[in-house]
Amino acid sequence: MEADKAIVVQNLTKVFGKFKAVDGISFEVHRGEIFGFLGPNGAGKSTTIRMLNGLLLPTSGEGTVAGYDIIRQQDRIKQHLGYMSQRFSLYGDLTVAENLSFFGGVYGLSAAKVKERSQEVLSLVGLLDRQKELTGLLPLGLKQRLALASAILHEPPILFLDEATSGVDPISRRTFWDMIYHMAEQGVTILVTTHYMDEAEFCDRLVLISQGRLIAEGTPRELKAAVPEQIIAVYPDRLDDALEVIKKLPDIAEAAVFGTGLHVATLKADQTEAALREALGAQQIAIKSMGRVPPSLEDAFISLTTRAGRS
Amino acid sequence: MFRRIYHILIKEFIQVWRDKKLRFFLIVPPLVQILAYGYAINFDIKHVATAIFDEDRTEDTRDLIYRFRSNQYFKVKHYIESERHLRDLIDHSEVTLVVRIPWDFSKNLRWGDPTKVQIILDSSDSNAAMVVSRYVNTILTDYTQEMFKQRLWRFGLRGELAAPVDMEVRAWFNPNLMSRWTYVPGVIAMVVMLVSLMLTALAVVREREIGTMEQILVTPIRPMEFLLGKTIPFVIISFGEVVMVTLVALLWFEVPFRGSFLTLFVGTLAFLFNSVGVGLLISTASSTQQQAMMAGSFFLTPAIMLSGLVFPINNMPPFFQYLTYLNPLRYFIIVVQDTFLKGVGLKVLWPQMAAMFGLGTTMLILSALRFKRRLA
Numbered sequence: 191m192e193a194d195k196a197i198v199v200q201n202l203t204k205v206f207g208k209f210k211a212v213d214g215i216s217f218e219v220h221r222g223e224i225f226g227f228l229g230p231n232g233a234g235k236s237t238t239i240r241m242l243n244g245l246l247l248p249t250s251g252e253g254t255v256a257g258y259d260i261i262r263q264q265d266r267i268k269q270h271l272g273y274m275s276q277r278f279s280l281y282g283d284l285t286v287a288e289n290l291s292f293f294g295g296v297y298g299l300s301a302a303k304v305k306e307r308s309q310e311v312l313s314l315v316g317l318l319d320r321q322k323e324l325t326g327l328l329p330l331g332l333k334q335r336l337a338l339a340s341a342i343l344h345e346p347p348i349l350f351l352d353e354a355t356s357g358v359d360p361i362s363r364r365t366f367w368d369m370i371y372h373m374a375e376q377g378v379t380i381l382v383t384t385h386y387m388d389e390a391e392f393c394d395r396l397v398l399i400s401q402g403r404l405i406a407e408g409t410p411r412e413l414k415a416a417v418p419e420q421i422i423a424v425y426p427d428r429l430d431d432a433l434e435v436i437k438k439l440p441d442i443a444e445a446a447v448f449g450t451g452l453h454v455a456t457l458k459a460d461q462t463e464a465a466l467r468e469a470l471g472a473q474q475i476a477i478k479s480m481g482r483v484p485p486s487l488e489d490a491f492i493s494l495t496t497r498a499g500r501s
Numbered sequence: 502m503f504r505r506i507y508h509i510l511i512k513e514f515i516q517v518w519r520d521k522k523l524r525f526f527l528i529v530p531p532l533v534q535i536l537a538y539g540y541a542i543n544f545d546i547k548h549v550a551t552a553i554f555d556e557d558r559t560e561d562t563r564d565l566i567y568r569f570r571s572n573q574y575f576k577v578k579h580y581i582e583s584e585r586h587l588r589d590l591i592d593h594s595e596v597t598l599v600v601r602i603p604w605d606f607s608k609n610l611r612w613g614d615p616t617k618v619q620i621i622l623d624s625s626d627s628n629a630a631m632v633v634s635r636y637v638n639t640i641l642t643d644y645t646q647e648m649f650k651q652r653l654w655r656f657g658l659r660g661e662l663a664a665p666v667d668m669e670v671r672a673w674f675n676p677n678l679m680s681r682w683t684y685v686p687g688v689i690a691m692v693v694m695l696v697s698l699m700l701t702a703l704a705v706v707r708e709r710e711i712g713t714m715e716q717i718l719v720t721p722i723r724p725m726e727f728l729l730g731k732t733i734p735f736v737i738i739s740f741g742e743v744v745m746v747t748l749v750a751l752l753w754f755e756v757p758f759r760g761s762f763l764t765l766f767v768g769t770l771a772f773l774f775n776s777v778g779v780g781l782l783i784s785t786a787s788s789t790q791q792q793a794m795m796a797g798s799f800f801l802t803p804a805i806m807l808s809g810l811v812f813p814i815n816n817m818p819p820f821f822q823y824l825t826y827l828n829p830l831r832y833f834i835i836v837v838q839d840t841f842l843k844g845v846g847l848k849v850l851w852p853q854m855a856a857m858f859g860l861g862t863t864m865l866i867l868s869a870l871r872f873k874r875r876l877a
Contacts, residue, residue: 243719268721279716283519284512295508296720 195254196221196348196379197242202251204237211237213402214251219381219395221347224374226393227383228491234402235383236276239352242381243273256348269297272341276353278333282326286317286336289325290343297344304343311339314369331362338369348379355389367392387488398494405498410487417485417493419443419455422463424470425478426452432475439465444492453483455493505722509730513704517734527738528745531692535746538688539681539754546632552579552596554587559607565618565644569600574636587621597623598633610648674842682757685750686837687810692746693769694776694830695801697739701780702793705731710789724872728865732777736770743769750841759844767847768836771854774861775829781868804830832857 197219204212212234219225227235240246242255244264253260256270280289287308294304312318315335320328325336334354341349351370355363367389374380374394382393390396391410398406398413406413426432429447436445436454441462443455456462459482470477485493517523551569555562569575578596581587590596601619609616620637624630675682708714717727743765750756779800787793806812807821808830814822825831832853839845847854 245715245718265721265723268719271719273716273719275712275715277712277715279712281512281516281713282711283516288512288515292508292512293716293720295511296505296722298504298721 194221195219196223197225197253197255197381199238199242199253200251202238202241202253203249204234204241204246205249210402212241212248215397215399215402215404216251217397217404217407219379221379222374222377223394224370224380224382224392226390226396227381227399228385228387228390228396228487229383229399230385233399235399236352237402238399239350239381239383242267243271243350244268269344270346270348272344272346272349274334274337274341274349274351274354276356278330278337280325280333280337280340283324285322285324286312286328287321289336290340293340294343299344307343307345311343314372315339316365331358331365334358334362334366335369338366342373342378346378348381349373351380351382353383353385355384355386363389387486387491390487398491400495400498403498406490406494413490413494414485414487417455417490419457419485419493420459421483421485421489422454422456422459422466422480423448423483424452424454424466424480425450426470427476427478431473432470435469435473435475436466439469441465444496446492448486448488451479453486453489455485455489502723502726505726506730506733509722509727510734513730513734517700517738527696527742531696531742531746532749534692535685535688535749536753539685539750542680542684542688546629546636547573548576549574549598549633549636550596551575551577551598551600552581552587552590553577554581554599554601556604557602557606561607561610562602565602566600568640568644572640591621591623594623597629598637600637613652681754682842683838684810685754685756686841687808687834689743689746689750690772690808690830690833690837691805691810693739693743693772694804694833696742697735697773697776698780698783698801699794699797700735700738701732701777702783702787702797703790704735705781705784706787706790706793709784725869728781728869728872732781735780736773736777739773739776740766740769756841758841760840761846764840764846764850765837768833768840768850768854768857771857771861772829772833772836775833775857775864778861778864778868782864782871785868785871804828807831808834810834826856827860829857829860 195218197217199218200216202212202215203210215234215238227238229235237246241248242253242260244260244267248261255267258264258266258270260267281292284292290308290311291301291304294307295301299307308321309318312321315338317332317336317339320332325333328336338351338354355366358366363386370380370382370392382389384390393410395409396407396413397404406416408416424432424436429450429452433445433447433452436442436452439462441456441458443457445452445454447453454462454466463480466480467477517527553566553569555566566577570577575598579586579590581590581599581601587599587601591599599619599621601621603617603619606616606618618641620634622630622634708717722730747758747765751758780797783793783796783800787796807814807817807825807828809825810830814825814831817825836850836853836857839850843849
């Protein structure tokens, strides 16, 4: 194994009955990297993660996490891994401190070490003053922070965050990501699955996953640059009607709602712009503004998945 | 390994202790059960509602009726006048027993001809009907002997008439044949099974239901450690339950305890292997607490019915008799009853103990195997 690779995966496949949840995925994650798994719900992100942390056995393929084999050395991997799942999974009927002392204990930390580390992680996530509170009574945002604290208590060099911020308000998510950055700076490798595009932007590198297959890999910038189409941002006054009209135009690769306007992907930007004005004008749809924009990660994601779907 | 089990134990005890409802369920229902069953389960039938249909109305019949009226087992509630009246009383469950004395009873008796008394029993509760018919039989036998004697007198033969063979019953261990002495120890066994089985099943399933199981599975905790950590607390709590209900049996119901507490301890331990094992097995097959509760009741009811506590095993069809050998409660009830009433120890009860250890170990291994598979 190469020393700078935290995770190496080759041809990983998981089949449930007749359903191929993960279909021959290969990728590598470098040490200290924030690595993102981006894809819609049901794309196979969680299944992949569960094969890496020992919850599921791969149908075929191989891989290593922290240098240990994911099939034969699951027990070793577990000791080196922090895992935070999309469901809140600490004990609601234990206090904050009791949860930490349980999880610290089962990872083999001594009582003194648990105490010391608890102080550290709680101050990192800002829960130092709530140690005696019942976990179940904390607001969701704080629960997620506690779950993060618990996942890093045993100082794992690798951290898996499986949709860790789902259902959390934007401000809490922002704070949460600050903590993730902080850990990555300290050399922790972080594997994140998400379907939030803004979170994907925070990642050093990303893979796009759709229907169990890896369809693109790269930095957010590379992925955006890989979009062959140009993106025209249109702000019409009747959004839904405009979308109907635009979808019928020739040379449109993809048209989708984006905020209060539409993003139209096309290979022939000049012709399309003219065609747009004409078609919308014919339907008495006013255009408040129109212009070319650099593709966002969402544009890249849509463009790349559509292309993967066609081929 | 022991450190990890220790941390699971601590966690389980905190959780049980913090759960107010669970604390309540551990103490109140077992006490209510043993008190209720101690008073309610009673196969000593008394005050049987009785009707007399006397078609003869003579001195002889009055004498016979008096025998029914003058003891505590029968309560003569009605004197019937007609056939229809009889049917009515039975249909409305007003009486369990009708004694019908025919019009020629006295005449036949005087002439020395055989005569009959008709006994009509409401046998919708067949066990009770059996007991009542035995009582009636005793009264009629006494009466017949009396008549014999009188007849002999009339023929001029003096002296006592003794039956050639007389039965001399000595009821060992329970001289007054008190149902309570038999049932209260049985209830102890039932309560222990209920508590240990349900607690174990629910504790594991709850983790799956609230999602903490997934977190547990990514920690270095091994399946065996998890299973031990999940069962040891409930074994300890179940021992607490045994002490609690045993104290009620001894101090409140004054059931004698003639054996040793060590025997009871070993027997309980052997039995807990089983109930905890079944609890785990149920937990591996259920994904919600409701499912576990259902599965638990499906196991508990037949286990109690086929334990020999309520219905004698010897009365069951052969297939079910063999089936009871797989029922751990069957052995445990014998152990508890015999420790209380007979005072026998391991020297006598070892086959039961061995059976329970054997079955229990099998059960634990089975559930451990099933549990492992879920990890993969």
